[in-house]
Amino acid sequence: MTGAVERLPRSCPLGICDGSGWIVNDDDSASPCDCRERRIRQARTRGVRSVLPAKYQGVGFDRPPLTEMARDPAARQVVEHVRGYIGELGARIAGGDGLWLTGDIGTGKTTLAMLVSKSAIEAGHSVAIYSLPRLLARIRRTYDADASELSYLDFFRRLTSVELLHIDDLGAEKSSDWVLEQLYAIVDERYVEGRAMVVTTNLDLPQLEAQIGPRTVSRLAEICGDPLPLFGTDQRYRVA
Ligand SMILES: Nc1ncnc2c1ncn2[C@@H]1O[C@H](COP(=O)(O)OP(=O)(O)O)[C@@H](O)[C@H]1O
Ligand SMILES: [Mg+2]
Ligand SMILES: [Zn+2]
Secondary structure (H helix, E strand, C coil): CCCCCCCCCCCCCCCCCCCCCEEECCCCCEEECCHHHHHHHHHHHHHHHHHCCHHHCCCCCCCCCHHHHHHCCCCHHHHHHHHHHHHCHHHHHHCCCCEEEEECCCCCHHHHHHHHHHHHHHCCCCEEEEEHHHHHHHHHHHHCCCCCCCCHHHHHHHHHHCCEEEEECCCCCCCCHHHHHHHHHHHHHHHHHCCEEEEEECCCHHHHHHHHCHHHHHHHHHHHCCCEEECCCCHHHCCC
């Protein structure tokens, strides 16, 4: 989760304001200090670094693999769909509309989803990114809640309140009923509150239903819309 705007440093780099990024005028109104824009930009860069996995921090429409995907007849439409989503990002996130990327392994699903998350962080939205196995493991640990970790309730609140929840690799493993019930509770709460999600999976709907339950899959489909298909050969092992 990012707190891009909250994480401003405490002293003004220009020596003008008190470090808050604001100058209080004689009439008690406040004006933004010249340091503010710059520091918000820096905080967003830090947000990208702390939330996005290192491998995906440089993702962009203007560089491979997205430039290659945009030329590929099998992937082009999905790339354009995601470009359209990012073009209306603020409204889409506010409306609780997400994205669902499905298809074979190594076709760029995670890359596209990471670009959505990167764009959201840069626009100042709060974002949490988990692979499903990591998320389920994290939920499982709250069961025997250790005092050093967030309690389940705090973790639940964090996952339901973040503006964009990105879950990568849905359905990668089987899990206990209790854990799957908590996953449903998180997804259902986001659905009820109208909060956006981005998901990727290489399973089709029946396979996914068998792994995480039909109720969760149906809620995800309501939030994320029709699965965008990316099929083809695994580009990970392609000889450059
Ligand atoms: N169409 C493509 N052309 C070239 N490289 C690609 C393409 N799609 C994906 N890649 C590369 O393949 C690897 C896997 O991409 P990733 O987004 O993790 O795929 P997925 O999530 O679908 O398994 C990455 O290194 C990515 O840069
Ligand atoms: Mg992936
Ligand atoms: Zn300042």
